[in-house]
Amino acid sequence: MTANRLAAKGLTLAYEDRTVVDGLDLEIPHGKVTVIVGPNACGKSTLLRALGRLLKPRSGAVLLDGTELSRIPSRQIARAIGLLPQTPVPPEGITVADLVSRGRQPHQKWWQQWSDADEKVIVEAMERTATAELAERLVDELSGGQRQRVWIAMALAQETDVLLLDEPTTYLDIAHQVEVLDLVRQLNLERGRTVVAVLHDLNQAARYADHLIAMKAGRIVAQGAPGDVVTADLVREVFGLASVVVPDPVTGDPLVVPGAPWQRPGQPSGDTAATGAVGETADAPTE
Amino acid sequence: MSAGRTVLPAGYSRLRAGGGTFLLHRRSICVATALSVLLAAAVVAYLCVGESFVAPAEVVRVLLGRPSPDEFVVGTLRMPRLVTGLLVGAAFGAAGALIQTMARNPLASPDVIGVSHGAGAATVAAMTFGITSYTALPYVSVAGGLAAALLVYVFAWRKGLDASRFVLIGIGISVALGSLTQLFLTKGDYLVAQQAKVWLTGTLNGRGYDQAAPLATALLLLTPALLWAARAQRGMSFDDDTATALGIRVGRIRLGLATLGVVLASVATGAAGPVDFVALLAPQIARRLTRTAHTPLLCSALMGALIVVVADLLARKLLSPIELPVGVLTAAVGAPYLMWLIRTRSRTGGTA
Numbered sequence: 001m002t003a004n005r006l007a008a009k010g011l012t013l014a015y016e017d018r019t020v021v022d023g024l025d026l027e028i029p030h031g032k033v034t035v036i037v038g039p040n041a042c043g044k045s046t047l048l049r050a051l052g053r054l055l056k057p058r059s060g061a062v063l064l065d066g067t068e069l070s071r072i073p074s075r076q077i078a079r080a081i082g083l084l085p086q087t088p089v090p091p092e093g094i095t096v097a098d099l100v101s102r103g104r105q106p107h108q109k110w111w112q113q114w115s116d117a118d119e120k121v122i123v124e125a126m127e128r129t130a131t132a133e134l135a136e137r138l139v140d141e142l143s144g145g146q147r148q149r150v151w152i153a154m155a156l157a158q159e160t161d162v163l164l165l166d167e168p169t170t171y172l173d174i175a176h177q178v179e180v181l182d183l184v185r186q187l188n189l190e191r192g193r194t195v196v197a198v199l200h201d202l203n204q205a206a207r208y209a210d211h212l213i214a215m216k217a218g219r220i221v222a223q224g225a226p227g228d229v230v231t232a233d234l235v236r237e238v239f240g241l242a243s244v245v246v247p248d249p250v251t252g253d254p255l256v257v258p259g260a261p262w263q264r265p266g267q268p269s270g271d272t273a274a275t276g277a278v279g280e281t282a283d284a285p286t287e
Numbered sequence: 288m289s290a291g292r293t294v295l296p297a298g299y300s301r302l303r304a305g306g307g308t309f310l311l312h313r314r315s316i317c318v319a320t321a322l323s324v325l326l327a328a329a330v331v332a333y334l335c336v337g338e339s340f341v342a343p344a345e346v347v348r349v350l351l352g353r354p355s356p357d358e359f360v361v362g363t364l365r366m367p368r369l370v371t372g373l374l375v376g377a378a379f380g381a382a383g384a385l386i387q388t389m390a391r392n393p394l395a396s397p398d399v400i401g402v403s404h405g406a407g408a409a410t411v412a413a414m415t416f417g418i419t420s421y422t423a424l425p426y427v428s429v430a431g432g433l434a435a436a437l438l439v440y441v442f443a444w445r446k447g448l449d450a451s452r453f454v455l456i457g458i459g460i461s462v463a464l465g466s467l468t469q470l471f472l473t474k475g476d477y478l479v480a481q482q483a484k485v486w487l488t489g490t491l492n493g494r495g496y497d498q499a500a501p502l503a504t505a506l507l508l509l510t511p512a513l514l515w516a517a518r519a520q521r522g523m524s525f526d527d528d529t530a531t532a533l534g535i536r537v538g539r540i541r542l543g544l545a546t547l548g549v550v551l552a553s554v555a556t557g558a559a560g561p562v563d564f565v566a567l568l569a570p571q572i573a574r575r576l577t578r579t580a581h582t583p584l585l586c587s588a589l590m591g592a593l594i595v596v597v598a599d600l601l602a603r604k605l606l607s608p609i610e611l612p613v614g615v616l617t618a619a620v621g622a623p624y625l626m627w628l629i630r631t632r633s634r635t636g637g638t639a
Contacts, residue, residue, distance in 0.1 A: 054528050078534025085532070091524030091580035098296035098580060102525075106534035110518055111307030114295070123294050136297040158533065 004030045005194065006051060006081070006162055010060035013046050013218075020046045021218040023060065028162070033188045033195045035205040038215035039239050044198045045086065045166055047215070051196060052083035052164045078106035082160035084151055086167050090139045096150050097135040100126055103157030125156035129183060145176030152183060163187070165197040169204070177201075181208045202239075206230050206253045214238050230254035298578075315577040315586060322573075322589040326373075329596045333369050334361050336604055367495030371558055372595045372613070374502045375491070376565055378555035380591020381513065383566030384573070384582040385548030388520045389541050390450045396567040397432075397552030400457035400545075403561035404464035405435020406553060410560075411468050411483045415475035419482070425498055425557035432553030435464055440545075447538045448545065489562030489614030491599050498558040505554045512547055517584040519544065524581045562614045565591050568621035575628045594621045 006028040013021040020043040028034055028051070036044045049055040051062055053069045061068040064080060082103075090099055103125065104118045126132040129149045134142065139150060148168060155163055165184065169177040185208055187193045199205045205212055206226040213223040216238045222229045235243045235256055242259040249255075295301060295310075302309045334346040341357045348355040349362050379397070386395050397403050409431020410424055418424065439460050443453040468487070472480045485492075522535040523544070530537050552566060569591035570582045576590075577583045598616040605611060 049528075052532055054531055074531065074536050075534035078532065081532075083528075083532035085526070085528040088529040089526035093578060094524075094580035095297045097294050098299075101294075101296055102522075102533065105522065109307075111305075111309070113310040114301050114308045119294060126294060132294070135294060 004028055005065055006196075007063045008047075008051065008060065009063060011047075011050060011057050011062065012059040013043065013050050013055060014058045015046075019058070019218070021050075024218070024220065026213075026220065028194060028196055029211050030194055031188070031192045032210035033185065033197070033208055034211040034213060035209035036196065036198045036213045036215060037200075037202055037205045037238075038221075042215045042238075043218040044215050048083075048164055048166050048196065048198050052081055053077055054083070054085075075106045078158065078160070080160055081162045081164060082155040082158040083164040084155050084166060084168060086170060088151055092140070094139050095135070096131055096137050096139055096142070097122070097126070099139050099150055100131065100153045100157050103154040103159075106158065121159055122157050125153045128156060128187075129153040144171050145173070145179065148172060148176070148180055149183070152180070156187070160193075162194045162196070165195065167198050167200060169199065169201070177204065184208065202230065202235070202256050203248070206255070207248065207251055226253055230256065312577065312579055315579055315583050318573070318576045318583075318586050319589060322586060322593060326589060326593050326596065329593060329600065330369065330373070333372075333596055333600045334365050336600060337365060338608070367499065368491050368599070369596065370496070371494040371499040371502070372491050372599045373592045374499055374506065375555045375559040375562060376569075376592035376595030377588040378502060378506060378551045378591070379562060379565040379595070380569035380573070381584055381588040382548040382552035382555065383568075383591070384520070384570035384584050384587035385516060385544045385551070386566070387570050388523050388582050389544040389548065390454050391523070392450070392454055393571055394567070395454055395457075396563055397548070397556070398561065398563045398567070399454055399461065400549065401435035401439045401460045401464065402432040402549055402552045403556060403563045404461040404468065405438075406432035406556040407487055407561060408464040408467045408471070409434070410486055411471045411475075414479050414483050414486075415471045419479070421493065422497060424486075425501065428560075429501075429553045429557035432556050433549065435460060436549040436553070448541050450541065453545070485612050486560045488612040489560035489617070490612035491559055491595075491602075492610055492612070494559060502554050502558045505550065509547065509551065512543075513584065516544055516547055520581045520584060560612075560614065562595060562617055564614070564618045565594050565621070568617070568625055569594055572621065572625050572628060575625075 004027045008024055008026040011021060011024040011026070012019065024047070036047065038044045046055060050057055053062065053074070056070065061070065063069070064072060064077065069077060101118070101122050104122065108118065126135065129152055131146070131150050131153045134146060134150065139147060142150065152168070168180050168184070172180065181204060184195055184197065188195050209226050211223065212226045212229045214221045214229060214234060221238050222234055230245060232243055232245045235241055235245070244257045244259070245254050246257060247253070247255065298312055298314055300311045300313055302311050331343050331346050334349070335341050335343055337360065339360060341361055345355050345357045346361055349358055355361070383396050386397060386400060387393055406428035410428040413424060413427045418427065439453065439457045440448070442460070443449065443456045445452070472483060475483070519540045522530050522533065523537070523540060525533070527537050552563070556563070570587040573586035573590045574582045577586055594617055595613060598620045599613040601620065602611040602613045602616045
């Protein structure tokens, strides 16, 4: 196995005087999909921003092939690490093909604005994300799902070994969420891209991650294969939520089912569909 | 664009030259050509019109350097003022494009970031203290504009230049300097105040090669920087995070664009006073014409020059023999057109 390219050492991240992450050590497994989960404000997005040099560490460092990011020119980082922010803003009135082609930016020179290699990569990125037929449309006119695919196409055109995605499924309906995550998985398996994604949905994380990192209050609480990490105890510790963890009926990955919904006191329990369903598959409901 | 293999973004053509390949935005080239033609026509018209009418054929003869009986009227009387107007317009147009790109705000202009008010305050102060020579005043106003912009920088700088903070502090300092100008105007001599009022509107009256020379020098010296800026502007239309992820050094580019815009606007203000509405209008009109995803620098400069030349033509002729300050008319020339463009093409561009 190849050595891990991206790591963090003693990473401390802070906004103004509020420390979000304190002295964190981390290795991103090479060629794997790593998903970071945790409650709101646990520092997962902040960590991702730091991995993509969008946030300068207060102390410690993010290392790319053993060199601190702050010592590597930004363009050079951009040829190794691609990053899609949570809500990227496209230039006004830009077409899809134009936006995707901007991913070539770190590879281009002012006298080399559209090489054959650029063209090949852009065509492939658009075909892979099924955005080729949108090429001449304005990005402003696209639906959320289409737009996200276009952004991913741009990140692909950047041809980086590592791809960082900050909540790539936010604002998408469930079908588009699955579409995007499947695309990520495919890129990882077929092209060996290392992916680090921040996800909100624990079940999606368990499904798509090779390596799961659970964070709480700026610390890593647990990490490893989802099957080892996602347990009812962990969900309670990280999210403060009572739940039952059952095997996903489709994939066999852990599936987190939250405890029974709130009910009026005194109402007979057990006749709602939700608790009934849980009762069938899990024999030990939460205490 | 033909369908099939090519994925060149719609509207672009590829040009191979030497060892390089360049992307050309066809519509921008058409707009630049059309603006140049219009500008040439405006120049001829400008030189024809005046106290006496000179036939366009004679004007063209003079422009081509051939001997002509109208050499004196066209070449010596009208030409210097025209050249100043052209340069002032181009400089303001380019400055506006740079500052709007840098601030990511279509309402930003040299007026907003302190240049105009700084130049105004310094010039009016100098006038009140008895400096009225037109050879000295431009330098005073350039110094004033640069100083005010520097002040805005210093206050807005906190681990980098944040676009919105820059604009807000610029507005604050502009307001403060504006009231300083008012103070000088009310305290000063009546005649000086009158003269200062005209300067503050922006005028090309009595402007000639003496004012045009520093501006031409600045534009010439800054050409390499402007070429850099024209390309760097493309990357600035993303949000900071996305741009940084693409390896664009957002902070440095923003600082570079701002500095360039401030210098151009200051020098232009020195030459003609704050005709700064041009800086606001020209880039907006140019961008709506080219329909590019960023503000086109060359077209903004051409548009600026066109607006100023046409406005000054009207300023000289409208209430002739009284010559109006050009600043009175720049808004009248450009604003209705911009409003029309916004109404007819509100679909692309200009929601921010």
